[in-house]
Amino acid sequence: MSIVGTRVVRIEDQQLITQGGTYVEDLRAEALTGAVHAMFVRSPIAHARIASIDTSAALAAPGVVAVYTAADLDLAPRRTGPVVEPWLAGEVVRYVGEPVALVLTAERYQLADAAELVDVDYEPLQVVASIDGALAGETLLFPEPGTNVLQTTGGEFDDRAFDDCEVVLTRTIVNQRVAPAPLEVRGAACAWGADGRLTLWLSTQNAQIARSTVAKGLGVRSADVRVITPDVGGGFGAKIGADPEPVVLGWAAKRAGRPVRWTETRSENLVAMTHGRAQQNTVTIGGRRDGTVLAFRLEVVQDAGAYPRALFLPTLTELMATGVYHFPKVETSSRAVVTNTTPVAAYRGAGRPEATAAIERAMDLFAAEIGMDPAQVRRVNFIRPEEFPYTSPTGASYDTGEYVQALDRVLAAGGYAGLRAEQARRRETGDPVALGLGIAAYVEITGGDSGGESGRVLINPDGSVTAWTGSSPHGQGLDSTLAMLLSDQLGVPMDKITIRHGDTDEVPRAVGTFGSRSLQLGGSALRQAADEVIEQARALAADLLEASADDVELADGGFRVRGAPASGPVTWAQVAGQAELTADVWFGEGTPTFPFGAHLAVVEVDTLTGKVVLKRIIACDDAGPVVNPLTFQGQRHGGLGQGVAQALLEVMNYDADGNPTTATLADYSFITAPELPDFELVESETPTTRNLLGVKGIGEAATIGSTPAVHNAVVDALSHLGVRHLDMPATPLRVWQAITDARKAN
Amino acid sequence: MKVSIEINGRTVTGEVEDRTLLVHFVRERAGLTATNVGCDTTSCGACTVLLDGESVKSCTVLAAQADGHAVTTLEGLRGDDGGLHPLQRAFREEHGLQCGFCTPGMIMASVSLLAHNPRPTRQQVRDGLEGNLCRCTGYHNIVNAVMNASGQEVQR
Numbered sequence: 001m002s003i004v005g006t007r008v009v010r011i012e013d014q015q016l017i018t019q020g021g022t023y024v025e026d027l028r029a030e031a032l033t034g035a036v037h038a039m040f041v042r043s044p045i046a047h048a049r050i051a052s053i054d055t056s057a058a059l060a061a062p063g064v065v066a067v068y069t070a071a072d073l074d075l076a077p078r079r080t081g082p083v084v085e086p087w088l089a090g091e092v093v094r095y096v097g098e099p100v101a102l103v104l105t106a107e108r109y110q111l112a113d114a115a116e117l118v119d120v121d122y123e124p125l126q127v128v129a130s131i132d133g134a135l136a137g138e139t140l141l142f143p144e145p146g147t148n149v150l151q152t153t154g155g156e157f158d159d160r161a162f163d164d165c166e167v168v169l170t171r172t173i174v175n176q177r178v179a180p181a182p183l184e185v186r187g188a189a190c191a192w193g194a195d196g197r198l199t200l201w202l203s204t205q206n207a208q209i210a211r212s213t214v215a216k217g218l219g220v221r222s223a224d225v226r227v228i229t230p231d232v233g234g235g236f237g238a239k240i241g242a243d244p245e246p247v248v249l250g251w252a253a254k255r256a257g258r259p260v261r262w263t264e265t266r267s268e269n270l271v272a273m274t275h276g277r278a279q280q281n282t283v284t285i286g287g288r289r290d291g292t293v294l295a296f297r298l299e300v301v302q303d304a305g306a307y308p309r310a311l312f313l314p315t316l317t318e319l320m321a322t323g324v325y326h327f328p329k330v331e332t333s334s335r336a337v338v339t340n341t342t343p344v345a346a347y348r349g350a351g352r353p354e355a356t357a358a359i360e361r362a363m364d365l366f367a368a369e370i371g372m373d374p375a376q377v378r379r380v381n382f383i384r385p386e387e388f389p390y391t392s393p394t395g396a397s398y399d400t401g402e403y404v405q406a407l408d409r410v411l412a413a414g415g416y417a418g419l420r421a422e423q424a425r426r427r428e429t430g431d432p433v434a435l436g437l438g439i440a441a442y443v444e445i446t447g448g449d450s451g452g453e454s455g456r457v458l459i460n461p462d463g464s465v466t467a468w469t470g471s472s473p474h475g476q477g478l479d480s481t482l483a484m485l486l487s488d489q490l491g492v493p494m495d496k497i498t499i500r501h502g503d504t505d506e507v508p509r510a511v512g513t514f515g516s517r518s519l520q521l522g523g524s525a526l527r528q529a530a531d532e533v534i535e536q537a538r539a540l541a542a543d544l545l546e547a548s549a550d551d552v553e554l555a556d557g558g559f560r561v562r563g564a565p566a567s568g569p570v571t572w573a574q575v576a577g578q579a580e581l582t583a584d585v586w587f588g589e590g591t592p593t594f595p596f597g598a599h600l601a602v603v604e605v606d607t608l609t610g611k612v613v614l615k616r617i618i619a620c621d622d623a624g625p626v627v628n629p630l631t632f633q634g635q636r637h638g639g640l641g642q643g644v645a646q647a648l649l650e651v652m653n654y655d656a657d658g659n660p661t662t663a664t665l666a667d668y669s670f671i672t673a674p675e676l677p678d679f680e681l682v683e684s685e686t687p688t689t690r691n692l693l694g695v696k697g698i699g700e701a702a703t704i705g706s707t708p709a710v711h712n713a714v715v716d717a718l719s720h721l722g723v724r725h726l727d728m729p730a731t732p733l734r735v736w737q738a739i740t741d742a743r744k745a746n
Numbered sequence: 747m748k749v750s751i752e753i754n755g756r757t758v759t760g761e762v763e764d765r766t767l768l769v770h771f772v773r774e775r776a777g778l779t780a781t782n783v784g785c786d787t788t789s790c791g792a793c794t795v796l797l798d799g800e801s802v803k804s805c806t807v808l809a810a811q812a813d814g815h816a817v818t819t820l821e822g823l824r825g826d827d828g829g830l831h832p833l834q835r836a837f838r839e840e841h842g843l844q845c846g847f848c849t850p851g852m853i854m855a856s857v858s859l860l861a862h863n864p865r866p867t868r869q870q871v872r873d874g875l876e877g878n879l880c881r882c883t884g885y886h887n888i889v890n891a892v893m894n895a896s897g898q899e900v901q902r
Binding site for chain 2: 009010012013014016017018019020021022023025026028108109181182183184185231232233234236265266267474475476477630631633634637638639640641642664665666670672673674676678679
């Protein structure tokens with residue numbers, strides 16, 4: 001019987017639950033003997049000219065090995081989008097947290113002491129701390145482009161697009177800036193070998209991308225850099241490739257002639273690791289009173305932070321603008337602006353949560369305006385199953401989808417009609433604790449980079465299997481999932497399968513893990529490699545069985561002559577004894593797939609205090625056939641947790657001077673166990689035809705659906721008071737303010 | 747100053763700076779790296795260990811304060827039969843971990859939780875783990891793991 005589709009406990013866990021993982025900071029590699037410790041001196045000011053840097057006091061501090069500034073660095077400048085981003089700022093700093101100097105000390109505890117003694121003379125400049133400030137353009141971050149708007153797309157709108165509509169609504173929706181903040185902060189260790197090669201241990205999602213970035217930054221060949229990914233304590237998109245810091249560390253290790261270790265502090269992580277979301281989206285939605293939407297317009301403004309590291313974010317939001325709906329007329333535009341804040345890049349969903357939040361809020365606004373149930377408005381406008389494959393007006397090619405079914409399943413599981421009756425009852429009795437129901441239907445894109453992935457399978461002489469994947473898991477449990485697939489395909493027990501990844505010397509060509517691509521591309525690559533190995537083995541087994549290869553089949557873990565159960569079996573070990581059995585493939589057929597689903601959130605809002613409690617969340621997330629329900633559900637749980645947190649709690653705030661005011665975990669609100677309910681999962685599996693496994697990605701899906709579901713629920717709870725919209729996060733103060741404003745207006 | 751701390755049954759003695767945190771003593775002097783540092787504000791709980799049987803965040807305890815006391819870390823946890831502790835087994839069975847970074851602290855906090863309340867309700871588990879942050883699991887399966895270890899029903 002196939003183990004695929006059954007709940008299999010993870011092979012990763014034994015080490016993690018007994019000895020803990022081996023994260024960068026835990027490394028005790030011999031090559032790191034004598035390593036010095038590194039700390040970046042970071043700007044405490046959002047925008048300033050650097051008049052001078054005096055490192056003499058720091059250099060005289062106990063244990064200091066070196067202090068480096070921009071004046072020391074002899075690295076070629078790098079372009080970030082259309083501007084130059086310095087490795088270490090030497091002339092101008094553009095956000096609080098920007099690296100200005102690097103301190104190396106013999107002991108860890110000497111770092112902070114020495115870093116404080118680096119004396120930087122800053123001459124403050126006018127600060128651009130908001131999107132509006134950036135668009136006003138009174139102060140420019142970069143003189144060269146002469147504007148703070150560093151990317152513009154679309155925007156040639158039809159003035160008559162909404163002429164046929166009975167109802168037209170426009171609303172600006174803030175998708176607030178959040179911090180990915182994996183529990184393991186960023187870290188690296190590096191050492192140059194006698195052979196002139198740099199070995200870099202890095203907490204990253206993509207060793208191979210990191211190798212390219214670091215080699216390019218250092219001006220050396222890719223072959224001269226080896227990146228090794230140890231256990232990684234979460235990434236959420238913010239650990240894609242390599243940030244500037246590892247390049248500077250590699251340079252410093254060479255200059256100092258010593259291995260270097262670096263782990264940032266949590267406060268550094270919150271201001272210096274890239275942030276996510278940070279969009280301001282204006283939706284215009286128009287249609288008929290029967291619920292039909294006729295036209296939709298989305299205008300995206302992306303706050304890119306101080307350096308535009310991920311200009312694909314706003315265009316990905318445009319691509320996914322219409323979500324699960326078939327709208328006759330669609331228009332989008334985007335602008336990306338720079339501000340004196342931490343750079344923004346990928347975070348769990350990267351562009352799709354923002355699109356979903358905008359359209360799903362717009363659908364609720366439209367429903368409220370025409371007085372129709374939000375579920376019904378969605379039903380009227382869904383893309384129908386018979387329309388797939390469906391090319392959206394923005395150019396996305398959706399593979400398969402059962403959107404009506406997903407919504408109906410969560411509404412049935414949640415007892416929607418009963419919940420609406422309870423809501424009405426509370427309103428009639430004047431209960432101060434209001435009930436709110438929020439729906440979000442979503443489609444997202446996985447493997448959206450359209451790149452491929454590598455896979456290699458080797459049968460060892462004892463019949464065990466070693467497989468190398470270009471994917472790079474960091475908590476997803478992909479080792480277990482891939483081992484299950486190979487076990488099923490090769491008939492080899494899971495405990496005889498070893499999955500390896502994350503070392504560029506072992507896997508030179510790969511893309512890695514982001515965009516929920518690992519199973520559909522990395523898994524397909526291993527499927528293809530194993531197929532090739534089976535073909536090689538059949539020919540060898542045929543010789544041993546004295547039969548034609550065409551008559552030999554793999555069954556029950558061995559090779560037999562088809563139709564002759566008494567023949568053989570020839571084992572994998574026997575075949576592997578004949579010749580090396582291995583295949584190294586690149587699965588390049590990967591086209592994006594489009595997972596989808598629907599979420600229903602139930603909240604209680606205390607209208608006297610503004611406090612929101614999430615009572616239930618019911619989620620249907622369809623990513624095609626499930627290999628391991630254990631890890632599949634785990635990914636959904638995690639996604640729900642992070643998505644709910646954005647709706648209710650999380651925001652990275654800056655004051656008017658660009659000072660981050662949420663720069664520790666005492667201020668930045670991670671969601672905690674008592675703030676979440678038990679999750680209610682509804683199952684659904686709609687395969688895709690776009691890869692060998694029929695699977696789509698699940699890593700980001702639940703984040704994408706849950707944020708607007710909870711956000712809509714909060715607004716719904718207050719709708720009888722006249723509240724039509726409030727921005728996330730729905731903190732007690734903001735909710736109380738919305739209630740107060742609505743009461744005044746009425 | 748010189749401190750002497752019994753860690754997982756073994757006495758570790760060392761000369762330390764006064765400001766040395768227990769978590770760094772455990773990780774660097776005792777060489778036990780399961781205990782992690784996740785923040786600098788005692789917010790995340792990744793560094794939770796048992797000090798004389800009670801859970802503490804070892805980033806907020808000076809090594810000097812633990813002088814002469816007994817510390818248990820994840821590496822020192824054992825079941826009655828010498829194998830996995832019931833919570834280690836339950837975290838694996840219930841998929842109560844993903845990246846694993848919070849897990850040592852989460853398990854140690856759960857040991858303490860069950861020592862005080864052997865049959866908690868799900869809400870009591872959630873409340874008891876409020877000081878331990880997880881970014882991966884959404885907590886659902888962590889609650890299941892603690893319920894499983896206490897011999898109670900789980901909600902998969």
